[in-house]
Amino acid sequence: MIKNRASKNIIIFFCIFIAETGILFAALPKKNYSAYEKRYLAARPSLSVSSVADGSFSEGFEKYLADHTPFRTFFVAVNAYFELIKGNNGSNGVYLGREGWLIAKPPERNNRLTENLNRIKAFTEKSGIPAYMIAIPSKGYIYSEYLPGNSMEYRDGEYLALIKNELGSCLEYIDIDPALKKDKDEKLLYFKTDHHWTADGAFTAYREFCRAKGFYIPDEKEYTIREIPDFYGTSYSYSCYMLTKPDTLRIYESDRQNDIRVEITEGKEIKTNNSMIFEERLKEEDKYTAFLDGNHSLVTIETGKSGGNLLVIKDSFAHCLVPFMAENYGKIVMIDLRYYKNDLSELIAKENIDEMIFIYGTENLATSRDIVF
Amino acid sequence: MVFSSLMFLFVFLPVVLGVYYILPRKFRNAFLLIADLFFYGWGEPVLVFLMIFTIVINYFAGIIMSRAGNKKLVLIITLIIDFGLLAFFKYEGFISENLNVIIPFLHIPSLAIPLPIGISFYTFQIVSYIIDLYRNETDVQKNIISFGTYVSLFPQLIAGPIVRYRDVSEQLSHRRENPEQFARGVRLFTLGLAKKVLLANPLGLMWDTLREPTGAGAAASWAGIIAFSLQIYYDFSGYSDMARGLGNMLGFEFLKNFDYPYISKSITEFWRRWHISLGTWFREYVYIPLGGNKKGKIRTLVNLLIVWMLTGLWHGASWNFLLWGLYFGIILIIEKLFLLKALEKLPAIIGHIYSILIIVFGWIIFYYSDDVGGFAELCRFVPTLFGGGILSSDAGAVITNNLSLLAAGIIASTPLIRKIYDYLNKKKGYRIAEPVVIAIILLLCTASLVNNSYNPFLYFKF
Numbered sequence: 001m002i003k004n005r006a007s008k009n010i011i012i013f014f015c016i017f018i019a020e021t022g023i024l025f026a027a028l029p030k031k032n033y034s035a036y037e038k039r040y041l042a043a044r045p046s047l048s049v050s051s052v053a054d055g056s057f058s059e060g061f062e063k064y065l066a067d068h069t070p071f072r073t074f075f076v077a078v079n080a081y082f083e084l085i086k087g088n089n090g091s092n093g094v095y096l097g098r099e100g101w102l103i104a105k106p107p108e109r110n111n112r113l114t115e116n117l118n119r120i121k122a123f124t125e126k127s128g129i130p131a132y133m134i135a136i137p138s139k140g141y142i143y144s145e146y147l148p149g150n151s152m153e154y155r156d157g158e159y160l161a162l163i164k165n166e167l168g169s170c171l172e173y174i175d176i177d178p179a180l181k182k183d184k185d186e187k188l189l190y191f192k193t194d195h196h197w198t199a200d201g202a203f204t205a206y207r208e209f210c211r212a213k214g215f216y217i218p219d220e221k222e223y224t225i226r227e228i229p230d231f232y233g234t235s236y237s238y239s240c241y242m243l244t245k246p247d248t249l250r251i252y253e254s255d256r257q258n259d260i261r262v263e264i265t266e267g268k269e270i271k272t273n274n275s276m277i278f279e280e281r282l283k284e285e286d287k288y289t290a291f292l293d294g295n296h297s298l299v300t301i302e303t304g305k306s307g308g309n310l311l312v313i314k315d316s317f318a319h320c321l322v323p324f325m326a327e328n329y330g331k332i333v334m335i336d337l338r339y340y341k342n343d344l345s346e347l348i349a350k351e352n353i354d355e356m357i358f359i360y361g362t363e364n365l366a367t368s369r370d371i372v373f
Numbered sequence: 374m375v376f377s378s379l380m381f382l383f384v385f386l387p388v389v390l391g392v393y394y395i396l397p398r399k400f401r402n403a404f405l406l407i408a409d410l411f412f413y414g415w416g417e418p419v420l421v422f423l424m425i426f427t428i429v430i431n432y433f434a435g436i437i438m439s440r441a442g443n444k445k446l447v448l449i450i451t452l453i454i455d456f457g458l459l460a461f462f463k464y465e466g467f468i469s470e471n472l473n474v475i476i477p478f479l480h481i482p483s484l485a486i487p488l489p490i491g492i493s494f495y496t497f498q499i500v501s502y503i504i505d506l507y508r509n510e511t512d513v514q515k516n517i518i519s520f521g522t523y524v525s526l527f528p529q530l531i532a533g534p535i536v537r538y539r540d541v542s543e544q545l546s547h548r549r550e551n552p553e554q555f556a557r558g559v560r561l562f563t564l565g566l567a568k569k570v571l572l573a574n575p576l577g578l579m580w581d582t583l584r585e586p587t588g589a590g591a592a593a594s595w596a597g598i599i600a601f602s603l604q605i606y607y608d609f610s611g612y613s614d615m616a617r618g619l620g621n622m623l624g625f626e627f628l629k630n631f632d633y634p635y636i637s638k639s640i641t642e643f644w645r646r647w648h649i650s651l652g653t654w655f656r657e658y659v660y661i662p663l664g665g666n667k668k669g670k671i672r673t674l675v676n677l678l679i680v681w682m683l684t685g686l687w688h689g690a691s692w693n694f695l696l697w698g699l700y701f702g703i704i705l706i707i708e709k710l711f712l713l714k715a716l717e718k719l720p721a722i723i724g725h726i727y728s729i730l731i732i733v734f735g736w737i738i739f740y741y742s743d744d745v746g747g748f749a750e751l752c753r754f755v756p757t758l759f760g761g762g763i764l765s766s767d768a769g770a771v772i773t774n775n776l777s778l779l780a781a782g783i784i785a786s787t788p789l790i791r792k793i794y795d796y797l798n799k800k801k802g803y804r805i806a807e808p809v810v811i812a813i814i815l816l817l818c819t820a821s822l823v824n825n826s827y828n829p830f831l832y833f834k835f
Binding site for chain 1: 374378379380382383384386387388390391415416418419552553555556557559560563575766767769770771773774775776777778803804805807808811812815816817819820821823824825826
């Protein structure tokens with residue numbers, strides 16, 4: 001009946017391929033959370049006259065299907081590596097660099113940096129308390145030698161200079177760039193698979209902070225280092241370069257920090273912990289959240305030490321830097337402007353804040369829409 | 374529903390093909406009609422009734438026309454209904470908006486009616502039936518199921534090709550599906566899917582990144598507009614290939630809609646190779662009824678301009694489409710008057726370069742519809758082709774990342790791959806090699822479609 005052998009093979013493959021995927025989709029049990037993507041997957045939409053008529057059923061069903069396609073992660077990885085072979089490194093926004101470095105693409109050139117700096121400046125001048133800033137350059141800038149050949153330009157050098165110029169008059173800018181560049185070959189200052197810096201990177205910055213403040217500058221040897229293997233970070237999730245090796249998360253522990261009390265306020269709920277490292281989080285996919293439990297609107301740390309009260313206005317880069325700073329202050333109040341929408345001046349008065357510090361990654365300073373006081 | 378979706382590939386298509394081939398022949402059209410309405414209703418759950426209404430009206434118009442004496446009256450009424458619905462749903466906003474500008478004190482409210490998917494295509498198909506019937510060029514279709522299947526046949530329902538009734542009337546009742554044809558369908562469908570997913574989609578992304586920023590440089594703008602020119606070709610011809618392939622799987626044969634348009638040596642040739650079914654439709658049902666070239670030189674030119682303005686407007690309710698149609702109308706007239714003869718005497722390469730430049734520039738006009746800024750954006754973009762630096766480093770990185778894509782896009786727009794295929798087809802190993810290649814392409818397309826939904830929620834970013 002069919003003479004052409006190729007035709008026969010083509011028909012067989014095609015029919016099996018489309019039917020098998022559909023049948024597996026219908027038959028396989030559905031997960032409702034993807035640890036890999038760190039989000040809840042779409043649920044089956046409810047069928048009703050109104051949901052069909054307004055198109056929400058078909059839209060919802062397509063999302064449901066997409067989220068539960070059999071071998072989903074496999075296909076996503078196939079796509080990422082196919083793009084890579086085509087020469088399109090960074091198809092999902094993250095470059096696959098040399099030696100397993102996954103590096104997020106830089107933000108666009110026309111960004112919000114100047115605007116955000118002006119806001120910070122206005123707020124600092126208004127508040128009238130001594131202020132500091134640490135801006136953490138992006139991984140692509142510090143470890144640029146691991147970038148693939150035709151990557152976009154990382155302009156953190158320009159950004160840091162701009163920050164220094166714009167804010168130099170109203171606060172003390174602590175330049176960590178030279179120190180990071182000096183230490184970067186000795187230690188991994190950033191995770192290879194996550195967009196954050198490591199505790200090692202934060203420690204280098206902390207030493208610069210102490211130098212600027214006139215505090216005692218500690219040595220790494222004064223800490224016990226705990227190593228947690230198999231950390232796959234956000235850059236790994238984003239990029240889908242699934243053959244990349246995991247990171248090891250290093251935690252600096254010090255016996256000088258025994259009387260810690262961390263209080264996390266999230267809406268009306270208050271959660272407390274007696275360490276800045278949240279052990280539960282180390283068992284999760286995203287181990288970086290072990291530092292101060294990840295993102296929260298308001299976190300108060302009673303250090304049990306003598307010293308002033310510090311307000312930290314920050315993004316998540318601060319989470320592994322602030323634990324070091326707990327040595328130097330009696331209380332640290334940490335807020336995240338993405339979630340904290342109350343009046344900051346009130347908070348400053350209520351908590352008797354003596355000093356404040358801005359801790360932000362340059363990338364976030366250049367793109368955030370939440371730097372609003 | 375679109376073909377390049379997981380829903381179509383892995384739910385709709387296997388179910389439809391499975392049931393279709395299990396059913397005895399006499400039930401297949403009825404089942405296809407149900408499948409078509411589901412396919413259309415999936416994206417247009419309400420306006421599917423508009424299409425059903427159009428089908429019923431035209432079905433009865435056909436019946437009446439075959440019996441009544443005054444065929445012309447039936448034809449005119451039916452055309453008014455068909456084009457009236459098209460005008461209302463597609464051009465109401467555009468017409469009222471412009472009338473409000475032209476005539477003061479007039480305040481026609483804009484109803485903001487959403488455009489029913491595929492209305493331009495199915496209206497043209499249905500009109501071809503009614504006119505052919507009037508001209509006695511086809512027989513009346515007495516079976517409403519067959520008629521409904523013709524109008525709403527899901528492969529060509531939402532983006533063509535515009536299949537004339539007389540080209541498929543035989544197939545509607547007497548088609549014989551066979552495995553060879555089915556395999557041909559799989560090949561064509563896979564090819565079309567690859568054009569859409571592996572070429573058009575990433576080329577579109579490339580155009581988006583190169584179009585936006587100012588100061589990317591002239592080379593970036595050129596690379597961008599080349600990417601867009603390729604995108605629109607692969608998007609559209611990919612869709613046509615998928616439609617023809619799906620038609621084959623169901624036992625239909627549709628005519629070719631694209632024939633390597635970018636290798637044309639003149640614009641006249643280009644329009645014989647681009648969206649063939651639309652050109653044929655306008656020639657058959659507008660140009661020739663207007664008198665074509667039989668009524669003197671002036672009348673011919675006027676007819677051409679009318680056809681090309683309508684062709685432009687058919688593509689969308691926006692001034693730029695009218696301009697785009699006129700642009701080609703005028704160029705075609707110039708070619709008809711003298712340029713074509715001159716080009717024939719020149720080396721072929723001149724014709725190619727001339728055609729590509731005209732086509733690419735046309736796509737710029739085509740792109741900037743009112744939805745994306747219209748003339749203002751068009752006037753901002755065009756100067757970037759000729760000045761403002763050569764290439765910024767970031768745009769350079771985008772271009773190098775997409776160099777292989779661009780090269781593949783250019784090569785695949787020529788018959789080269791076809792020739793290689795025909796050559797390898799005669800070799801021994803192709804029985805295995807061809808299915809393997811098709812399998813790889815389908816896997817890569819699926820990977821890309823799945824990737825579109827891949828969306829890590831990085832709430833903890835920064």
